[in-house]
Amino acid sequence: MHYLSTLIAVAALLGTSSAQVDPRCKVGGGINPFLACRNIQPTPGGTPVYVTTDDTKKCCPAGSCYINNRHFTKNKATREPIREPQEISQTGRQLSFISFPFNRITTFPIRNLTQSSQEHSEQMPQISFFRPSTPPQTPLPPGITRSYIQTPSGPLELLVALPASRNNPPTSPSQNRAADATRIPKRTPLFFAHGGCGSAAVWIPYMQFFSREHQIPCYALSYRGHGASWYPNFLRMFFTRMSTLAEDLARGLAYVRETAGEEVVVVGHSSGGGLVQFCLDKGRVGGVGVGKVKGVALAGSIPGFGSLGVNLNWFFLDKWFLPRMLFKHFGHPMSPLSSTALVKQVFFSPEYPLSSVAQFESLMPRYESFLWPNGMLFRFVNFQNVLKRISGKGHGSRILILAGERDRLVSLDIAKREAEEYRSVFRELAKTNRLKAEVDDVVEEEGESTGCGVQFRVVDGAGHHFMNDLMWEEGAEKLLDFYEQL
Template identity: 45%
Template sequence: MAFNLTWQAPKPTFPSLPPNITRTFIPTASGPLELLSATTSTLTRKTPLFFIHGGFGSAAVWLEYMTYFSQNGIPCYALSLRGHGNSWYPSFLRMLYWTTKRTLASDLVAGIEHVQELESGKRGEPVEVILVGHSSGGGLSQLILSEGSVKVKALVLMGAIPCFRSLDPWFSIRMLWHAWHPKSPLSSTKLVKNVFFGKSMPIEKVQAFEKLLSPYESLLWPIGMFRPFVNVHNILQGIVDWGTSDRVMVLGGENDKLVTMSIMRRVAGTYRSAFGDLVESKKIEAESKGLRTQGEDNFGKGVTHATIPSAGHHTQNDEPWVVGAKKILSFYEQL
């Protein structure tokens, strides 16, 4: 078996993008961060979607979603955190041992503030994003809202690290099988498919997806989420304009091996309980409705909970990715 492991920072490649998407860079004190944008003069909706990837990901894992939503009139942005995509790369040791979840959260805050300022300037009024966080990026999304770093219009948690703790306390040991390299569990195409995708994903598409993965990852990012790391009540108070709509979406793949359906149900229940507390105490102005059902999805009490049949952990890249995109669009339209 061949292992795709390296200890060197990659050279920038700047691969070509679909014609509807552009690449720019956000300057920060540490280094430039890659920002992909899907915005045109034909976009008809005000609230932008802001996508953030998980471990080993990049802005490019959202290309299909960005194309889909921009074709539905929604401006879209996706950020690559440091050490991912075409953003600046710390050295292997610096990334592995000195890049914490809060370090990466500072990149996410910089990206959201940049986009919200950009969109507000275009429209001449304040604009908040809908934050879509996948996996460990979903953990970061909850962290910055819990700590009051930003305000957003709504929050979508896709296969996200749960608000109560990370998934597996042995993860840091299992991912160091090959000379203490964090990419050990993803060191072959077969492993990538097994960890990230459902059975129907063609191996050729998995091989293409592998090219989007960063060569190494922060060890302190997942370790920082082993224990409960956020306050759900604070997260909900970081979301604006509640009214009568759901403002949190919990979305998972039916065959996700990392964030299982039972975990997603527990996450949705945790958020619904906190939402009820905040409405009752009048800390947010919203209407706490009983649960209501619309097709397969479960709406109500501020939270939409939905599952993507046959999808694995990387729901936005798996074969049924468009099913998840349509569910998010439905969530967007009820805001």
């Protein structure tokens, strides 16, 4: 089983503060998470200073500071905040907001997170046999909108992040002339596919990174039983096959291709990466044509040669995997992720705060398909078909394999093997003129490699869910480099 989900930030309500707060930081009596306002105490017990910034490099402006009563220092080499096991006493009641792993986007309402780490690790919020009365809707930050794709089975959630000028079209001739002078060039859309136990919302940090900072239209889909899409009942979802979820993905791709009027670059994470490859291999799923794409990025993806190695990694990571699933949760698909501690162990780097994992859990579905991951257990993709459906160029890379250095499921050896298999097929197709492409040498540098149509990149220190981990931006920048060379 491969499961995922999202998050990006954490809001904490610890009381009220007499400190002066930027009015933009307030919303509904609390801190506005969308402006990434932070309560920074320069010294233990110091007067809270509220900061609003879009600069992710300024996690700790003073180099060393206190955020939510934890001491942070700045590692200038990696630009990542380094936690020290130093706690300080709370001084009075105050509103505070802490953002992990970044201060640009947060998608959660403020909530009391004063429980201890032990309480978080013991809670079991993920197990349910009952369908939610209404699909949960994640609060969205400015610049991202929610729409629905109507399908014969039910509505599918589609999150959309467009560059600013497309979100705010001109309403007068003068505005139109001004827009003409600064018009944003049309760019190829990015389409994001989540993995098991995820939703479109797991991609919010990447969507804002690409749409805000690089004017790239972004779309993210939630399959049935995920996010705000329609929910089958437990048994129906349990027996939902991989091909059925692939049909949802195919409908999303077709809708965005028609809306944007061009091919997309598709990004798939974990089991979602497996679905992307399956759709491209088949070409047509459930009567829906997939068409061609401009490029493919597989992020911590289930490899097309099968997930047996991934499943074994999970099995050896969690010694109680089978006993818990069989005798405690009666075969429930969410059993391997039934506590906050398990979610952190499987999805994130060791440094990721447990309280942030608890927020991440709030977006995870309460049950999942059992047949989806098992449909990927053995080889399920013809790599030749996948490569033929990527338009690409005669030179450069068509596929990006993006791996987390500390991914405990899709480990580096699995990701490297996936890159090598695609390169081998690429060489064969190019040399026999079945693919219009140049065969170049593979260049390796510091554990990464480029050549034969494939880039292999590693996100240093990151776990399986690296688009929501502390080092999320490094992965986004590597994806941007791949996108720009297409």
